[in-house]
Amino acid sequence: MGLYKLMIVDDEEEIRLGVIKKINWQEHGFVVVGDAENGQEALEMAEKLHPDVIMTDIKMPFMDGLELGKRIVDLMPSTKIIIFSGSDDLEYAHQAIKINVVEYVLKPINSIELIEVLKRLKDKLDKEYDDKRNMEILKKHYVESIPVIREQFLVGTLEGRITKEQWEENEKKLGLDLIDKYLSVALINLDTISKEQDDSLILISIKKIVDETIIGYCKFISFPYLDKIAILLSFNEKDNIMKAIKGLNEVCKVFESVFESTISVGIGRIYDNINEIRLSYRTAQSALDYRPILGNGKTIYIDDVEPDNTIQLQFDEQDEIHFLNSIKLSNEDNIREVVESVFKKMEESFVSLEKYRIYLMEVLTSILKLVQSYNIEINSVFGEEFNFYSHLEQFNSIEEIKKWFIEKSLILNEIIKKERVNSSKLLVEKAKEYIKNNYDDYELSVEKLCSKLHVSPTYFSTIFKKETDMNFVNYLTNIRLEEAVKLLNTTDEKTYIIASKVGYQEANYFSYVFKKKFGISPSRYRKN
Structure with a gap:
């Protein structure tokens, strides 16, 4: 196993950097991948870095260490939490136990004590990973x-x-x-x-x-x-x-x-x-x-x-799945190759002309169902007044029929690709519209948005990042801060009122985010 990824969270920069510098992390099996000055910032960072361990102070602005621990346990239950505290209050310790904190360290932080904590934690992580790797134990468990x-x-x-x-x-x-x-x-x-x-x-x-x-x-x-x-x-x-x-x-x-x-x-x-x-x-x-x-x-x-349409297959199931997937997902060369294989199967079979026709109708039927599942106009693929059975009589060879199927498959492939791009753009536009109308909701999250759009957060996040070049949190923050700037420029409202209007429950956190973005506090921005 390589080095375990670790994050340090403390609102006092001197303590944060002191802890980072005083320990030879690699010697003890860890690497510090990030540090944050409050729980909110740490949560956003953890979602990107997926640390194995988070060491956090218990008292911080915007989101304290216990709340951060609860959120991390929910989002990344395999991540271990170490709490730093300047108090030996039993209530804090009881709350820490409830969120499965692995170590509770009292401040001031002693490097010797911290090294012992790291040794115990590394042994625990090593054992967990070794258990997962031990195939003989796993095999016995399975049997x-x-x-x-x-x-x-x-x-x-x-x-x-x-x-x-x-x-x-x-x-x-x-x-x-x-x-x-x-x-x-x-x-x-x-x-x-x-x-x-x-x-x-x-x-x-x-x-x-x-x-x-x-x-x-x-x-x-x-x-x-x-x-x-x-x-x-x-x-x-x-x-x-x-x-x-x-x-x-x-x-x-x-x-x-x-x-x-x-x-x-x-x-x-x-x-x-x-x-x-x-x-x-x-x-x-x-x-x-x-x-x-x-x-x-x-x-x-x-x-x-994919649209909700279960395709009923009429000829060899695996062949047809392969054929339809090539039309939905592949490039021109692959489509040509797959259509060739469909016809090769027919050419190698010595059956009556009528059976050839039935086979081709089954292949065509599967294409027509695919057209229907995407709500595509048949004429846009096959032309006006399409009738394949009568059209079949006009072909002089199997080679001509094969070329016809390749041509129609490529047309359908291109239409589906455009439809997919359009669907993605429409989804993102709906998301942007929802954010525009609800940025003042301080509980707005990617999960809440996706429940309104009826898509899963994983799929949405992939599409949103692809279309906007930024993740949901950054986009929402930009929208909120743009609106905050407008209000600062056009009204005399207090900063805490503006914070509430743009979706920040805490005025202090709003000021922190604003300064991080613009390099200046909201009040100073207004004065300038």
Whole structure:
């Protein structure tokens, strides 16, 4: 394991820098990746840096150490918290225990004592990571905790071989009687792995991380399936999918920290019938296909990226999935190659002319359903008064038909790409409009915004950053400060009134953010 990432938070710069300078961090297994002077700033920094450890003073302006600890435990439960305090008040200690603080250090900070704290913490972190890496222990855990018959039963459910009656008959004895009203399937894909590591044991490790991490977010059952980990998620309300996404993103972060490689998660559509789990599984696979666009190492929810339309496949399922995905996601060369493979299968089959026609109609039908799912005008792809069956009679060879399919596939590919770009721009414009109308809400957050837009925070953050070149927090801060400048220039209102009007509950924090942006306090700005 490399050096553990550590952040130091204290409103007194002298103490902060003193702690950083007086310790040889690398010698004890740590590297200081950032320091902050208040809890609010530390929280924003931690969301970017994902530290293993945060050392924080207990008393600070804007957000104290205990509140910071609570927020960190919620957002990054694997991060360890060390509290500094100038008081040995038992109430502080009790509150620290409630948020799982690993060490409580009294000020003034003694370097010898702090080094001992670091040694204990490194031993604790080493043990946690070693346990996750110990494949033999993980293998034993897997064999003992997941009976083979239960795993086969769940695989049968994904593949549509288990009826609702069979599920109800076996759920209690197999420990599957935790299902609520709504169900969804998530698939975890191993993006990269070194040749020295055993894929099957890595999957066991992923399963253990899932079981330990998302237990507080939703009901679930996890199990290996082919080369992935499948998770059957269950909720009382459909909106609870957002909590599951949050938990699965934490799984991705923990895995990357431990193994220094990435996993991605695809989440399928939500259904209320056990017989439809197979449909959720297929759409979870489709969600993973968007990794080339959205990137590895994150959770992708199918409703964020694709219209709600389950394509009913009529010819070879895997071939058709490959064909449709190439139209949705690939470049021209790949589309040509995939269409070639579709026709190669036909050319190698010696069947009647009528069967050739049926095969081509099945391929065309799948394209037409794709056109319909994106609400694309058929004429924009196929031209006016399109009738393929009569058009088929005009072709003189298979080669001409193949060229026709390539041409139409490329046209559809281009339209879908434009539609995706337009959808992203529309989403961002809606977000900007909402921020413009609600920047005065001091509780406005990316989670609150996404609940209004009905998208997951992970997907929104990726699209928003791509379209605006800044994250949500920075954009919101800029809007608030622009409005604050207008009010300072055009009114005589007190600074605390302006702070409240632009979404800051505390006037002191507003002044801090304003000065950080403009290099001058609001009151001095007005005088100048």
